[in-house]
Structure formats: structure tokens, C-alpha cells
Amino acid sequence: MYEDLKNRVAVITGGSKGIGTAISERFGKEHMSVVINYNSDAKGAQEAADKVEQNGGKAVIVQANVATEEGNNALLKAAVDNFGDLDVWVNNAGMEIKSPTHELSLEDWNRVISIDQTGVFLGSKTALNYFKEHGKKGNIINMSSVHEQIPWPTFSSYAAAKGGVKMFTKTIAMEYAKDGVRVNAIGPGAINTPINAKKFADKEQYDQTVSMVPMDRIGKPEEVAAGAAWLASDESSYVTGVTLFIDGGMTLYPAFMNGQG
Ligand code: NAD
Structure with a gap:
């Protein structure tokens, strides 16, 4: 628990x-007030909100497409209307489309970029405007991926978007450092979430993924959330512009594990 997070407002x-x-x-466990955004799954968002309240925080759910300015404005409005302020903005929404690049349609490329990269720009811009206007030393956390660093054949749109998120994060961290605004990214490795459900249901693919993780296991969403809480808190007060990899060592070139090469 981070005492300073109590009553802070997050999107x-x-x-x-x-x-x-x-x-x-x-x-919620940090007793924060949270605007939980969803695109289509209102039930999932409501369950998350109920959990926040059970954990001691406050929550509202808001439907919005992060790829639009209206969507991001609606999220800010919900934070201000319901909780009176904004302290932390987490650009987490993302998706991926698998396709050999020579067959990837422009439509699918644009879909991935609009959510995974443009969504991060729009969310950050919305938060930065609020922080500027109110002289706030706010905090932005962008969900990147190990694929901001590791190339991922047949997922070029995703890797391009996450690579973009990396440099966007570093750039705005520098641009707003003097305002006291901190901007960081998190680079999860292979985490057990619905995005991987189909892949992990197949034992061969599951084992193959585990084999790329030096710590020999898939990560849990709570382990990524722990990093987000630390980055949001004052405990990380001198940290800006980094990507915190939470990946069991996946970015450590595991092919060299046994001294090969
Ligand atoms: P997930 O599919 O379980 O959740 C993604 C969330 O984003 C869903 O709630 C979905 O509704 C939402 N979303 C998608 N498009 C949206 C839109 N246009 N507007 C608003 N919301 C939208 O995936 P996850 O694993 O929880 O992924 C969360 C983030 O972490 C993503 O940015 C993803 O790229 C990143 N990530 C995940 C992993 C992993 O192994 N799970 C690894 C690296 C990075």
C-alpha cells in the first residue's frame, strides 16, 4: 500500500x-477513486468497479472508444464530475491482430495503430491539458509491451505501435518534466489475460511461450498492477521516461540462457 495514493483520482x-x-x-486497494473505461464489455467493467469498491476505493464505469477525442474527453469529464479531479491516467487499452505483413490490410493496420498508439496519444493529451490547466504534477502510465523492444513477426502493426508508445512516452516525459508531470511505460511480457486466452488454451503454445521466459512461468495481471501502483505513487518520485519491464526476464535474450553463442 502507498499512503499517498489514498483518494487520488485515476482514469x-x-x-x-x-x-x-x-x-x-x-x-481500489490503495483507496483511490477510479474511472474504469470499457469499449463494449459493460458487465466486465461493472464487475471491476464492484471489486474496487469492495477493496475500499470508489469507481464509476464509462463507455468510450480510446481511439477518439470525444471518448477521452468523456473519461476526463467523468473523473472531474464524479471525483472532482484527475491525478493519474493509465493508457492501458490495447489489441493485436496477427497477419503476415504482406497480407495485412490497411484497415487492420489502422485499427491497431488507432487504439494502441493514437489512443495513447489522445489519452496523454487529454490528461496533459488538465494537468497544465490546473498546475498539477500529474502522472501518466502507458501500457507498452516487451514488443517495444522485441520484434514480433506477423504482429508488425502491434510491434510498430508499441515501439511508438516507447518513444512517445520518453518524449513527453522530457517535454513535461519541468511541470512535475511524470510519464512512464510498463512493458509486460506474457501475462495470463483474455488477449492470450486462445493461445494459452493450446498446451503446445503455452509451453512454447513459457520456454521464452527465464523465470519459467506466465505472469499474472496483479504483477503488472503492482508496477502501475508503484509508478503512480510518490515512491517512484524520481522516475520518468522509463519502461518498466514486468516480464520474468523475457527481454534478457533467453536464447543465450545456457551460454550459447
Ligand atoms: P485484454 O484483451 O484482456 O484487455 C484489453 C482491454 O482493452 C479490454 O478491456 C478491451 O475492451 C480494451 N479495448 C480495446 N480496444 C479499445 C478501445 N478502442 N477503446 C477502449 N478500450 C478498448 O488485454 P490485456 O492483456 O489486459 O492488455 C492490456 C494492455 O497490456 C494492452 O495494451 C496490451 O497490448 C498490453 N500487453 C499485454 C500483454 C499480455 O501478455 N497480456 C503483454 C504485453 C502488453
Whole structure:
């Protein structure tokens, strides 16, 4: 628990399942007030909100498409209308489309980029405007991926978006550092969430993924949420512009594990 997080107001995009739900629940444990965004799964978002309240926080759910300015404005409005302020904005919503790049349609490329990259820009811009206007030393956390660093054949749109999120995070961290605004990214490895449900249901693919993790296991959404709570808190007060990898060592070049090469 981080005492300073108590009563702070957070927006979490894509909070109806997976990592976004885990961050909401963790922020609830920190007794924060949380705007939980969902795109289509109102039931999942409501369950997450109920958990936040059971954990001692406050929550409202808001439908919004993060790829739009209206959607992000609606999230800010919900934070201000319901909780009177904004302290932390977590750009978590994301999706991926698998396709050999030479067959990837422009439509699918644009879908991934609009949510995973443009959504992060729009959410950050919305939060930054509020922080500027109110002279707030706010906090932005962007959900990147190990694929901001590790190339991922047949997922080029996703890797391009996450690579973009990495440099966008570093750039705005520098741009707003003098305002006291901190901006960081989290780079999860293989985490057990609905985005991986189909893959992990197949034992061969599950084992193959585990084999790429030095710690020899898949990560839990709560382990990513713990990183988000630390980055949101004053305990990380001198940290800005980093990507915190939460990946069991996946970015450590595991192919070299036994001294090969
Ligand atoms: P998930 O599919 O379980 O959840 C993604 C969430 O984003 C869902 O709630 C979905 O509704 C929401 N979303 C998608 N499009 C949206 C839109 N246009 N507007 C609003 N919300 C939208 O996936 P997850 O694993 O929880 O992923 C969360 C984030 O973590 C994503 O950015 C993902 O790229 C990243 N990530 C996940 C993993 C992993 O292994 N699970 C690894 C690296 C990075």
C-alpha cells in the first residue's frame, strides 16, 4: 500500500478485463477513486468497479472508444464530475491482430495503430491539458509491451505501435518534466489475460511461450498492477521516461540462457 495514493483520482482505459481490471482492483486497494473505461464489455467493467469498491476505493464505469477525442474527453469529464479531479491516467487499452505483413490490410493496420498508439496519444493529451490547466504534477502510465523492444513477426502493426508508445512516452516525459508531470511505460511480457486466452488454451503454445521466459512461468495481471501502483505513487518520485519491464526476464535474450553463442 502507498499512503499517498489514498483518494487520488485515476482514469484507466480498457479496464473491463485483463491487466486493466487488475490495475483497477489494485487502485481500489490503495483507496483511490477510479474511472474504469470499457469499449463494449459493460458487465466486465461493472464487475471491476464492484471489486474496487469492495477493496475500499470508489469507481464509476464509462463507455468510450480510446481511439477518439470525444471518448477521452468523456473519461476526463467523468473523473472531474464524479471525483472532482484527475491525478493519474493509465493508457492501458490495447489489441493485436496477427497477419503476415504482406497480407495485412490497411484497415487492420489502422485499427491497431488507432487504439494502441493514437489512443495513447489522445489519452496523454487529454490528461496533459488538465494537468497544465490546473498546475498539477500529474502522472501518466502507458501500457507498452516487451514488443517495444522485441520484434514480433506477423504482429508488425502491434510491434510498430508499441515501439511508438516507447518513444512517445520518453518524449513527453522530457517535454513535461519541468511541470512535475511524470510519464512512464510498463512493458509486460506474457501475462495470463483474455488477449492470450486462445493461445494459452493450446498446451503446445503455452509451453512454447513459457520456454521464452527465464523465470519459467506466465505472469499474472496483479504483477503488472503492482508496477502501475508503484509508478503512480510518490515512491517512484524520481522516475520518468522509463519502461518498466514486468516480464520474468523475457527481454534478457533467453536464447543465450545456457551460454550459447
Ligand atoms: P485484454 O484483451 O484482456 O484487455 C484489453 C482491454 O482493452 C479490454 O478491456 C478491451 O475492451 C480494451 N479495448 C480495446 N480496444 C479499445 C478501445 N478502442 N477503446 C477502449 N478500450 C478498448 O488485454 P490485456 O492483456 O489486459 O492488455 C492490456 C494492455 O497490456 C494492452 O495494451 C496490451 O497490448 C498490453 N500487453 C499485454 C500483454 C499480455 O501478455 N497480456 C503483454 C504485453 C502488453
